[in-house]
Amino acid sequence: MSIKDVKINKYRVCIILTAVMIITSVLFIGPEVGVADQGDFDRIMNISGLSLLDKDKNNPDFIRFFKYIVTEYKINPIDNLSKTIKGCSISYLIVPISKVIRMFGENIFKTKYLALIYSCLYTLALIIILKAFNIKNTLNSIIVSTLILLIFFDGNYLVWFNSLYGEPMMIVTLSLFIACVLNYIHCKYAIKNCKNITINIAFIIITAFLFLGSKLQVTISLPIIIALILKIIWDNRLCLSKISLGALCILIYILVLYPIGICNKSxxxxxxxxxxxxxxxxxxxxxxxxxxxxxxxxxxxxxxxxxxxxxxxxxxxxxxxxxxxxxxxxxxxxxxxxxxxxxxxxxxxxxxxxxxxxxxKAFNTSTSLGKCSQNYSELPIVEFHRFTIWSDFRDHILPKNLYFIVAVYLIIIIHSIHDYINSKSNLEFKNRILLLWVVMLIGIIQFPMPFVGNGKADTAKQLFLFNFIFDGLLLCMFTYVYLKLKTFYKRKLQRK
Known part of the structure; x- marks a missing residue:
């Protein structure tokens, strides 16, 4: 390992530690914060074996919805395992957590356990993405990592982790899906290692499965994701054995059936x-x-x-x-x-x-729902300002109009098409651009859905995934402009 590689690894460790500190300061330092239920939690509780605590049910002053967060639930036996398996993918996290809790003789599910799992998976996705990008330049690595922390570890994203909403599952699993695809691209085209290609593709399918099951609104992304996965399998048709190909086909079959089943049960x-x-x-x-x-x-x-x-x-x-x-x-x-x-x-x-x-209604990941428990404050607390630098900037500075959104998409589409054509035989770069287009398309589909599919009801909340993806596009733009400016000034200095 070279001195340069050691330096990069040290910076990656620093980034991970910074991410842990941000998450801890937002979620795990008192008073406990989260997002109050607006009536969505019952669907998750019913399939995950959770119910309100008896003390809350019997308390006439207990207020469950809108104003205060509820962070503790009673663990019950699963009545219908089939509903759990076919239901929202968040239950795939809640049920194992509940099993572990009961192994220790406890019977209370705390949402902070779920928040901890989300945090670990989210940070893992960050690590994989940074590793897959393989940024050799230390300064570039620091700048990109800092932007990722500032944007995607914003408090108005993290605060949702301490709840039973589908929003955190949606962005965490999408991050893992992107990370797995980037890891596959890096292994196949950068280091040219096809040894674990079946496992890499399997992880892509599994994370896609969890993403498509996170919320009903993302099931529409199924054809886009299937197209990407089939393209990946086609590219590796000569590397995959018949057994591996058969196993992957079974996983794809399950991947297709799962979101269709969720739609039919809704x-x-x-x-x-x-x-x-x-x-x-x-x-x-x-x-x-x-x-x-x-x-x-x-x-x-x-x-x-x-x-x-x-x-x-x-x-x-x-x-x-x-x-x-x-x-x-x-x-x-x-x-x-x-x-x-x-x-x-x-x-x-x-x-x-x-x-x-x-x-x-775009660019707003905060919410007017309560952020603290009734025990902490009888006066509902809706304001939240723990590490919200980016979301405050986005909410107050970015223009909330259709022309700005279209302009950002057009700029990225035009530049990415230009770069794709000019990349010639650079298959690693071309596949990264294909992934960018897939994520952009998922975001584009999410934008009209709230109004066309639900009128003016809860529009800002239903744009949560769109906002997350748009943040990713802005990160791409910032990075692209920075690298171009750096190259320009470097050439200018060389001429002198």
Whole structure:
């Protein structure tokens, strides 16, 4: 090992220690912080064998939703293992943690245990990504690592780790997926080692499996990820034995079935989003609600519910209550994703207005939900400022408009296509760009989904993954500009 390699390894150790210090200061130093439940946790608790503690159930002053975090849950036997296996992938972490807890004679699941696992996996992804990039220059390594820590270890990302939301599982597993693909690219094209190629591809499929199962909204990314994995297998068709190829095909088959099964079991949630997409989206603020309903192939009488979402009290609806028989007949049986897509394609101005609204809600990873427990403060604490330098900058400085978002994507697409064409036989670089395009496409799909699929309900929260990916694109831009400027000044000095 050269002196240069030793220096780089020392800096990597420093980066890991810095990441640990940031995580500790955000999540594991009192008062304990997290994100309060807004009604999403039940789906996870039901399939993971968790329930509220008896003391909380029997406490008349206990407030579960919106204002305060709940960090302790009772561990119960799994009623239906099939539902757990086919459910959200976060249960794949919760259930083993619960098993370990019970081995020590305890019966209380603490969300900080889950936060610890997230933190370890997230940091592991960082280590693999930095190693796969194999940045030889010490200064470049320090700058890139510092930007990664500043952006992706921001407190408004980490605080979600101490909760049962799917958001942290989503970004952690996407990070691991990216790390595994980069590691595969580095092994195959940089060091040209095909010895563990089957294991490397298997890890890509496993992390993709966990990512696609993290939240319902990411299941739409299945075709993109499958295309990338099939491309990887095709590139290695001469390296893989028949047994290895068969095993990988079985994993891909499971990978395809898993998100499809999640979609099929989410009928109630889909009905809520269908209601929101029309009444709280298409009709919300519309000057022609009756005509809009006709264009959707629906009864124009339902315009009386315009501007309402599916979570109001029943008394607040005029006639078409979510889940009611008349609503099933007149709305749920007739509306579809296809009819919504057709509506927006034939009403491009309405789609553009919806995307402008969505852009106005982008770049915000914080939330107005409570961050501390009821025991710590009776006054709900929603403000959070532990290592939030980047999210504060992004929220207050970056322009929240559609033109800025489109400009960033176009700049990166144009430059990446140019670099891809000019890279000639550099297969390592070309495959990295392909991965960049895959991640960009996942982000692009995530952007219109909140408004088109759920109206104006909870838009900022549903842009969580888009914001995470957009941060990654900004990191790519910062790094690209820095390297170009460095090369420019280096050549300028050489001429002198």
């Amino acid at each position: 009928d109630n949630l889909c009905k809520d989003t269908e209601y929101n997409s029309v009444f709280y989206g298409v009709l919300n603020g519309s000057k022609t609600p009756r005509q809009d309903l006709i264009d959707l192939g629906l009864n124009p009488d339902m315009s009386i519910e315009a501007g309402k979402h599916s979570y109001l009290e029943k008394t607040e609806y005029e006639k078409y209550i979510p889940g009611a028989e008349i609503t099933n007949e007149e709305f749920y049986s007739k509306v579809s994703n296809l009819s919504l897509a057709k509506f927006y394609l034939t009403h491009p101005i309405r789609l553009f207005e919806g995307m402008e609204y969505t852009a106005g």
